[in-house]
Amino acid sequence: MTEQQIIDEILRYLHDDSYNYAVLIDGEWGSGKTYFVNNTLTKIIEKQESDLETSRKVQYISLYGCKAISDVQENIAWSFAEDARKVIQDKNNFGTTGQKVSNNILLSSKKIGNAILKKFLPNMPLYEIASDWLNLGSFIFVFDDLERCDCPINEVFGFLNELVEHENTKVILIANEKELSGIAEIQYLELQYSLTLDNRINWPSPNTSNFWAVRKSNSNLISLDEMERRRKLLFPTKEANSNYRRIREKLIGVTLKYEPNIPLIISEILKSSKYDPYIKDMLEKKKEAFSLEMQNRNHKNLRTFQFFLSKVSYLLEKLSDINTDPEYLDIIKEHIISETFYQAIKFKSNDQPSRTMHAQLKKEQEAKFQSIKQYIESGTYNQKIFEYNVLNLQKELQARIPDDDPYYLIYQQYYLQPQDWCEDQLEKVLQRLDENKYPIVFYGKIITSIQRLIDLGFDDEYMNRTKQLMLANITKMNEVKLIDSDLWYIENQQTKEKVTEVITDINHAIKEHSELVSREDVGDILKSDDWINRLENYSNPNQNRYVQDMSVFSKAPPEQWLNLLHKASPRDIDDFRHWLGDLYPEGTTRKSYSEDAYTIKKIQKGLEAIEEKDLIKKACIIWLHNQLEAIIKFHEPSAEQEQE
Numbered sequence: 001m002t003e004q005q006i007i008d009e010i011l012r013y014l015h016d017d018s019y020n021y022a023v024l025i026d027g028e029w030g031s032g033k034t035y036f037v038n039n040t041l042t043k044i045i046e047k048q049e050s051d052l053e054t055s056r057k058v059q060y061i062s063l064y065g066c067k068a069i070s071d072v073q074e075n076i077a078w079s080f081a082e083d084a085r086k087v088i089q090d091k092n093n094f095g096t097t098g099q100k101v102s103n104n105i106l107l108s109s110k111k112i113g114n115a116i117l118k119k120f121l122p123n124m125p126l127y128e129i130a131s132d133w134l135n136l137g138s139f140i141f142v143f144d145d146l147e148r149c150d151c152p153i154n155e156v157f158g159f160l161n162e163l164v165e166h167e168n169t170k171v172i173l174i175a176n177e178k179e180l181s182g183i184a185e186i187q188y189l190e191l192q193y194s195l196t197l198d199n200r201i202n203w204p205s206p207n208t209s210n211f212w213a214v215r216k217s218n219s220n221l222i223s224l225d226e227m228e229r230r231r232k233l234l235f236p237t238k239e240a241n242s243n244y245r246r247i248r249e250k251l252i253g254v255t256l257k258y259e260p261n262i263p264l265i266i267s268e269i270l271k272s273s274k275y276d277p278y279i280k281d282m283l284e285k286k287k288e289a290f291s292l293e294m295q296n297r298n299h300k301n302l303r304t305f306q307f308f309l310s311k312v313s314y315l316l317e318k319l320s321d322i323n324t325d326p327e328y329l330d331i332i333k334e335h336i337i338s339e340t341f342y343q344a345i346k347f348k349s350n351d352q353p354s355r356t357m358h359a360q361l362k363k364e365q366e367a368k369f370q371s372i373k374q375y376i377e378s379g380t381y382n383q384k385i386f387e388y389n390v391l392n393l394q395k396e397l398q399a400r401i402p403d404d405d406p407y408y409l410i411y412q413q414y415y416l417q418p419q420d421w422c423e424d425q426l427e428k429v430l431q432r433l434d435e436n437k438y439p440i441v442f443y444g445k446i447i448t449s450i451q452r453l454i455d456l457g458f459d460d461e462y463m464n465r466t467k468q469l470m471l472a473n474i475t476k477m478n479e480v481k482l483i484d485s486d487l488w489y490i491e492n493q494q495t496k497e498k499v500t501e502v503i504t505d506i507n508h509a510i511k512e513h514s515e516l517v518s519r520e521d522v523g524d525i526l527k528s529d530d531w532i533n534r535l536e537n538y539s540n541p542n543q544n545r546y547v548q549d550m551s552v553f554s555k556a557p558p559e560q561w562l563n564l565l566h567k568a569s570p571r572d573i574d575d576f577r578h579w580l581g582d583l584y585p586e587g588t589t590r591k592s593y594s595e596d597a598y599t600i601k602k603i604q605k606g607l608e609a610i611e612e613k614d615l616i617k618k619a620c621i622i623w624l625h626n627q628l629e630a631i632i633k634f635h636e637p638s639a640e641q642e643q644e
Contacts, residue, residue, distance in 0.1 A: 021253025
């Protein structure tokens with residue numbers, strides 16, 4: 001039923017005097033039925049009642065956690081706490097102390113008030129304080145959470161039936177009847193099984209059908225099979241709980257199935273949230289998608305949406321700590337919102353999507369935001385992984401070109417448009433290159449597109465400007481990859497050669513820049529525990545067979561090298577000697593030696609001054625000294641004379 005249909009039926013019920021009955025609003029847990037009753041239905045009822053000569057007030061009572069009918073009565077009394085306080089002020093039979101205590105009870109929270117009540121008025125339950133003045137017929141009672149009431153459900157129904165039949169009250173019940181009937185059945189089965197343990201009954205032997213055949217067991221232990229046999233002897237009918245059904249039918253005259261308007265409820269939840277208007281708007285625009293996802297999974301619990309909101313608000317807050325490109329920030333936020341909701345509904349839902357939903361299945365297979373999945377499922381948030389996921393997404397977004405981009409237009413339509421249109425698009429491409437807006441993966445295609453136009457007679461200067469802008473952009477990048485020539489569709493050999501020449505120059509610049517940005521500060525390397533491995537990565541980042549000719553020793557002061565070698569273990573010194581052999585291979589001249597010479601000589605002299613007691617390490621130092629000396633002699637034949 002729609003909300004309006006339920007409203008119409010409830011309003012009709014409130015003025016139906018044909019017989020006494022209660023109305024049940026049935027809905028799944030978390031579907032929003034309580035929210036609907038408190039925020040929509042109650043207001044409409046009170047407005048209608050205000051127009052009557054004898055108006056009734058709506059009284060909401062939750063039965064959550066009630067363990068006995070006395071608890072139900074207490075909850076009803078607490079719902080009248082403020083009214084009761086005013087009445088008690090006029091009573092004299094409590095005395096000064098009793099009146100003060102009663103006022104304190106009724107002004108307190110329920111939990112605190114109950115504690116006070118038990119301490120100061122142990123023999124006077126709250127409902128007795130209020131029972132002598134309450135006119136229950138002047139109220140419309142709404143009882144919620146019946147399925148969460150720990151009191152036997154038949155007793156609760158019996159109590160509510162007393163209100164309906166003898167107090168002439170209108171009662172609206174809110175429950176998930178599927179769970180309610182299940183609880184009733186469990187409670188009834190518990191009673192049945194408890195009777196099977198009563199040894200005062202003369203239980204017949206399993207081998208006889210005579211119920212009254214007496215055979216007492218010598219053991220106090222009863223098997224599960226025996227308990228089930230006894231239960232069936234006492235309760236042979238298939239009806240698990242006929243009493244529940246009988247009392248239910250007597251109490252509940254109409255059952256209204258609540259079907260939530262999920263998009264509307266989502267809008268209401270968002271309106272009451274504390275997000276900034278911009279985020280609210282983003283979420284509001286996605287409400288239909290949210291609703292469809294919940295429908296596809298047959299999941300109507302709107303607490304899941306509230307769970308999602310709490311999670312996504314935290315993630316969006318953490319996003320502000322990541323250095324993202326403002327151009328892609330909104331798209332990244334939308335991805336985070338969509339992924340968080342998807343993971344939340346998937347985590348909270350017991351129902352899986354239809355196997356025919358290809359797009360949904362594909363989405364399940366993709367987990368680009370592992371950080372979000374982990375946060376939803378375990379509550380564990382990892383900023384490092386989240387940042388990695390965000391920046392990876394940003395890279396993907398940067399690699400996308402919109403259909404109206406000038407490069408794309410030239411690439412697809414150059415042969416369909418006049419010269420002035422092509423020149424206008426070329427200038428726009430150069431402008432975007434100047435702003436470093438193109439991912440490097442598109443450089444090859446841009447070069448190819450421009451060269452095709454030059455082959456048609458366009459000015460060569462377009463390619464010169466393109467090349468210079470690309471080279472300038474490369475120096476600003478932290479991570480670059482070689483660009484692809486993309487020549488497979490070009491038939492003209494001359495065009496291929498020109499494109500290849502430009503791309504080769506750019507790739508050369510990329511290699512040089514990559515080597516530069518990939519290297520750490522040598523001084524920092526020498527301070528680390530894994531300094532050997534890091535030195536190897538520094539001098540040979542691509543793990544080539546031959547280490548390139550490069551200066552390393554000059555990047556840190558001699559004292560830092562010597563201090564490190566003095567503390568090093570024999571294994572470390574041996575690994576260092578192997579690295580040194582790759583950097584300065586025997587019999588190979590290194591141009592970089594001119595930069596390293598000063599530091600190498602200082603290290604060699606410093607090793608001579610080290611007094612080492614460990615014989616193995618002493619031998620390692622001597623071998624290293626001799627290796628450095630050989631490098632010096634090879635590059636400086638007169639080195640000995642200069643040292644003298």
